[in-house]
Amino acid sequence: MAAGGCEPSAEEAAGLSRGSGVCKWFNVRMGFGFLSMSSRDGAPLDEPLDVFVHQSKLYMEGFRSLREGEPVEFTFKRSSKGLESVYVSGPNGAPCLGSERRPKSGQKQRSKADRCYNCGGPGHHAKECQLPPQPKKCHFCQSVSHMVANCPVKAQQQLYHHHPSAGSQGTTQRAHEEEQSRVAPSEHFECD
Numbered sequence: 554m555a556a557g558g559c560e561p562s563a564e565e566a567a568g569l570s571r572g573s574g575v576c577k578w579f580n581v582r583m584g585f586g587f588l589s590m591s592s593r594d595g596a597p598l599d600e601p602l603d604v605f606v607h608q609s610k611l612y613m614e615g616f617r618s619l620r621e622g623e624p625v626e627f628t629f630k631r632s633s634k635g636l637e638s639v640y641v642s643g644p645n646g647a648p649c650l651g652s653e654r655r656p657k658s659g660q661k662q663r664s665k666a667d668r669c670y671n672c673g674g675p676g677h678h679a680k681e682c683q684l685p686p687q688p689k690k691c692h693f694c695q696s697v698s699h700m701v702a703n704c705p706v707k708a709q710q711q712l713y714h715h716h717p718s719a720g721s722q723g724t725t726q727r728a729h730e731e732e733q734s735r736v737a738p739s740e741h742f743e744c745d
């Protein structure tokens with residue numbers, strides 16, 4: 554067989570039934586889904602039955618998947634999990650059409666900011682680090698005396714970025730509070 558998919562062997566074929574219907578849904582990333590069987594061994598069903606399908610059972614070239622609503626013919630068996638397809642093709646034994654969707658690449662693009670939490674080096678993560686476990690340190694300034702939640706360098710940088718420069722549209726709440734703390738206590742309260 555030129556296209557992918559597994560045709561059942563003679564031993565397997567003994568306990569198999571034939572069905573037809575449509576793809577109910579298919580997860581292209583996980584490689585499985587369910588078929589909605591409307592006809593079993595040539596006889597229409599009163600209510601459609603769900604049949605599990607795995608991408609390895611699809612008759613088609615290249616990346617194997619199904620499109621929601623795609624018409625299919627299949628052989629299936631009853632397993633401990635329910636009805637399970639053994640071989641799935643398009644109508645009249647044609648290859649399946651498949652989904653136009655493809656899973657995103659398994660390898661995420663790493664940004665230049667990604668660094669190893671163990672050694673601080675770029676291009677890898679701690680689980681891939683060649684060095685033995687290093688002392689815990691701040692991820693922002695690399696100091697071993699504190700963690701990032703208490704980093705004075707980060708706090709100073711955030712304070713600097715949150716204060717508007719001279720001549721901009723007014724003071725922030727923090728600047729206003731600092732200004733109020735410098736005012737003498739008698740100016741805060743009116744005394745009778």
